[in-house]
Amino acid sequence: MNALAPTLRRWLAGERIGPLPPRDAGQPPPALSFEFFPPKTPALEEQLWACIRRLAPLAPRFVSVTYGAGGSTHERTHATVSRLIRETSLVPAAHLTCVGATREEVDGIARAYWQAGVRHIVALRGDAPSGTAYVPHPGGYAYASDLVAGLRRVADFEVSVAAYPETHPAAVNPAADLDNLKRKLDAGATRAITQYFFDSATYLRFLDRALAAGITAPIVPGIMPVSNFEQAARFSALCGTSVPVWLRDLFEGTENDPEIRRIVASIVAAEQVRTLQANGVDEFHFYTLNRPELTYAIAHILGVRPRG
Ligand code: FAD
Secondary structure: OOOOOHHHHHHHOOOOOOOOOOOOOOOOOOEEEEEEOOOOOHHHHHHHHHHHHHHHHHOOOEEEEOOOHHHOOHHHHHHHHHHHHHHOOOOEEEEEEOOOOOHHHHHHHHHHHHHOOOOEEEEEOOOOOOOOOOOOOOOOOOOHHHHHHHHHHHOOOEEEEEEOOOOOOOOOOHHHHHHHHHHHHHOOOOEEEEOOOOOHHHHHHHHHHHHHOOOOOOEEOEEOOOOOHHHHHHHHHHHOOOOOHHHHHHHOOOOOOHHHHHHHHHHHHHHHHHHHHHOOOOEEEEEOOOOOHHHHHHHHHOOOOOOO
């Protein structure tokens, strides 16, 4: 996937390449993965499972379940992943962070996942409670690369890690952040999933830099379909994702018009994934926010059809 398509070279060189070419008739549909968060209430649980039932026929490669800040959702993440194993044929991936726990505690959680049948972990550092700087737990894994190495000692997990096309906000500089990604992959991770971004060129340039740094593992773009612009803008400020002026302009005036907002949102997301697909990207990770409609529509546009 990291081999850049010729269109990208031209695009990065500033050439206007005009309308996106149609998908080739013989082009296989991309591989997808979907991210969910563990629900807090029975109503949200119902919403999550309706979302899972809607998206499951798209046969994702895996579905991942996030881990709340400070390990706060440990039980709920475990319960959701266990239910996925019991009630579906989907392949679950459990997110796990270093925050607020000793290595032994984290290893224990990983061991319990393995015993429950989980074979894929998304290994993350996690963040400190809002407004405070991250400090490693004494006796804990300090960074995601340490966690990856620890997981590999626990069991033969498939491990995915995070990557940042716009550089992690706490990184000293982009080169150091790329070194960190390389450390995570060298420690045993086999795939990176990116923080979401709105400017496709940013991601494509990041792939180029990663390739130049000798990274050959897949770096799967994380796609956040925006249904609530104000909320997305607030969250983007926290996680270091730039919000382009053109995106703000597109959503301006749609605040009280959910129908139009949904249509604009689908067009924005469709254009983003089609640009990436036209540049050779063949795997996508969707931050579903436990809502299926936009993700389903975008998957359809990418050529993915329900199975079974
Ligand atoms: P790391 O890779 O450890 O990097 C964190 C920072 O430390 C970077 O700036 C890095 O450059 C720097 N660094 C790394 N090693 C060193 C070192 N030895 N010395 C100095 N600096 C170093 N958060 C959750 O709480 N739960 C989730 O479920 C969750 N899921 C996510 C899924 C994806 C796909 C992504 C992209 C993020 C997710 N996050 C989640 C957010 C993530 O926890 C935060 O972005 C966090 O701030 C960094 O995590 P990381 O694994 O990238 O950390």
